[in-house]
Amino acid sequence: MKKIYLIVVFCIGIVSAQAQDLKWHTDVKEAITIANKKKKPLLLFFTGSDWCGWCIRLQKEVLKTPDFKKWATDNVVLVELDYPRRTPQAPEIKKQNDELQQAFAIQGFPTVHFAKGTVDKEGKINFAGLGSTGYVSGGPAAWLEVANGIIKKK
Template identity: 70%
Template sequence: MKKIILVAFFLIGVSVSQAQELKWYTDVKEAVKVSNKEKKPLMLFFTGSDWCGWCIRLQNEVLKTPEFGKWANDNVVLVELDYPRRVEQSEELKKQNNELQHAFGIQGFPTVFFAKGTISKEGKVNFEGLGNTGYVAGGPSAWLAVADPFVKNAGMTETKKTKSKSKKA
């Protein structure tokens, strides 16, 4: 009987930990496709994962918490744009991340941008910015209080566009 209970607890623990694991995309075009399919905005996390103290704090205090995990799974497609100093990256990934850093005017880390993305017929990614933030003291609730309006605006923006298109028709 004890073995059955232990196995049950183990299986529950495994399923809970798998449910909380987040999918972070590094390929922006792939993330945009998922974003459009799921009708969720992108959350672009610009980070120096192995050297930036504030980035590491944001990860530990917010991005690795169950509260954030639930919110992220329900509301956004996560994209990590990393600028490490000690971890090797492919030239393609470095190029993509540098272009995005320039396009968004990133001057400090961490920076988190919320955006909608589209891919043109030529394969170029275009973004519609929804807002940005960085490290916010106070844990996940304080950070989510700042981030949540950007995500809610994504839905409102879509509704306004739909209305304005129907007026033109």
């Protein structure tokens, strides 16, 4: 009986831990629709997830912390725009990400843009930029201070 109880508790723990994970969108049009419904700006994270040391460091020190998770849930809709070197990527996502890299004039990784977006009747995406940042030393508190300064200007 104790084994069954422990298994049930373990399974509930796994489910609740997964429920707390943040949703990082990869489809920008879908993210824009959600952001507009929730009246929140987009956080566009331009990253080289499998090769960029500063991107990996930003993920570890900030984007995967409980402080960031709470802040993001309350304030933004998350979009990951990845430019991997070793990880396969769907052609439509690669095309979308390349177009957004050009549109936002991304020259280095990581770059985080905050923006409001719209999709017109022809499916064209338009952005109103709020500001941008990258890696900020000092952990989640320092990074969130910069992010709050950007999104509070909206």
